[in-house]
Amino acid sequence: MNPVISLIESPESLALEEAKVKACADMPLLKRYSGNPLLSRKDWPYPINSVLNAGAVLLADGETLLLCRIEDRSGLSHLCAARSANGVDNWRIDPQPTLVANPQEFPEEIWGIEDPRITYVPELEQYAVAYTSFARGGPGVSLALTKDFRSFERFGVIMPPEDKDAALLPRRFGGRWAMIHRPMTALGAHMWISYSPDLRHWGSHKIILEARRGGWWDANKIGLCSPPIETAKGWLVIYHGVRQTASGSIYRLGLALFDLEKPEVCLQRGNSWIFGPEAPYERVGDVNDVVFPCGQTIGADGDTINLYYGAADTSIALARGSIRCLLSWLDTNGSLPERHAF
Ligand code: BMA
Numbered sequence: 001m002n003p004v005i006s007l008i009e010s011p012e013s014l015a016l017e018e019a020k021v022k023a024c025a026d027m028p029l030l031k032r033y034s035g036n037p038l039l040s041r042k043d044w045p046y047p048i049n050s051v052l053n054a055g056a057v058l059l060a061d062g063e064t065l066l067l068c069r070i071e072d073r074s075g076l077s078h079l080c081a082a083r084s085a086n087g088v089d090n091w092r093i094d095p096q097p098t099l100v101a102n103p104q105e106f107p108e109e110i111w112g113i114e115d116p117r118i119t120y121v122p123e124l125e126q127y128a129v130a131y132t133s134f135a136r137g138g139p140g141v142s143l144a145l146t147k148d149f150r151s152f153e154r155f156g157v158i159m160p161p162e163d164k165d166a167a168l169l170p171r172r173f174g175g176r177w178a179m180i181h182r183p184m185t186a187l188g189a190h191m192w193i194s195y196s197p198d199l200r201h202w203g204s205h206k207i208i209l210e211a212r213r214g215g216w217w218d219a220n221k222i223g224l225c226s227p228p229i230e231t232a233k234g235w236l237v238i239y240h241g242v243r244q245t246a247s248g249s250i251y252r253l254g255l256a257l258f259d260l261e262k263p264e265v266c267l268q269r270g271n272s273w274i275f276g277p278e279a280p281y282e283r284v285g286d287v288n289d290v291v292f293p294c295g296q297t298i299g300a301d302g303d304t305i306n307l308y309y310g311a312a313d314t315s316i317a318l319a320r321g322s323i324r325c326l327l328s329w330l331d332t333n334g335s336l337p338e339r340h341a342f
Contacts, residue, residue, distance in 0.1 A: 024325035037315035052310030055116035056295025076112035117167035130166040137161035165223030182223040189221040252276035268334035285312025
């Protein structure tokens with residue numbers, strides 16, 4: 001479960017908090033782990049092409065589980081779980097694929113399944129996995145529930161093509177579940193939220209964050225990265241922005257904050273990106289210049305964020321930051337976004 005940063009109460013805790021915020025200025029917002037990349041093709045127990053874009057969660061026993069997207073040597077993807085006691089090394093990888101496309105029952109998966117985002121849902125005592133199902137209509141959003149990442153209850157496609165980059169929020173709002181996702185519409189590639197009474201039927205669709213236009217780093221195409229993080233100030237969202245250039249796309253990360261009780265309301269949006277492809281394993285791979293997180297875990301201090309990201313569509317890497325520092329950066333570098341009706 002994501003922590004909620006406690007509200008500041010006494011003058012002493014206020015001073016301590018101020019000192020911690022000041023210390024943010026001396027550290028990078030997201031610091032790459034020195035042993036990156038964490039997982040790549042050579043680590044896999046069976047032949048694959050690449051391992052990328054993993055959902056992440058801390059299990060009840062404290063282990064980190066990554067549900068990795070594996071592109072096999074047919075070009076299609078499935079999901080495979082890797083577990084580690086410290087979230088950094090000694091990964092125990094399932095000897096066989098963990099969740100594979102099942103096109104007989106779910107024809108929307110004929111070209112594989114990709115990019116899972118995991119949310120622990122206390123009310124259901126289960127993990128919800130929102131993933132991309134890929135078929136002739138393009139990518140759609142599918143949902144499955146699991147208790148153990150060994151057996152899964154599949155709900156099938158819940159957002160029809162073209163749609164992807166989805167994660168469930170961990171609780172209900174006014175009795176309804178909420179899902180952030182990124183449909184492609186005539187309006188462009190913006191982030192939306194939809195609500196459901198039962199996780200199967202979705203409505204009350206609203207745009208929550210728009211791709212900017214023109215020369216911006218996040219012009220024309222954005223999407224949710226890892227599931228939103230619940231903080232006292234709101235839902236902290238890491239999203240990707242795609243810059244089209246003459247030599248291809250550049251995938252970078254930005255921040256936005258949404259209202260705790262009305263997650264469709266954006267409170268702040270960062271103006272510049274906070275993390276982009278710089279290291280060789282991010283700049284060069286099957287798809288150059290891509291950092292693409294689908295999951296994070298939060299440290300025992302309730303502040304450290306371990307962000308797991310696909311690097312150049314080839315391997316999985318880790319960067320660490322502080323939720324407090326990300327929020328304080330947003331305070332200084334964010335603004336209230338314009339809202340457009342659709
Ligand atoms: C996106 C998704 C991701 C991929 C990224 C960069 O559209 O398909 O799976 O990592 O492109 O290729």
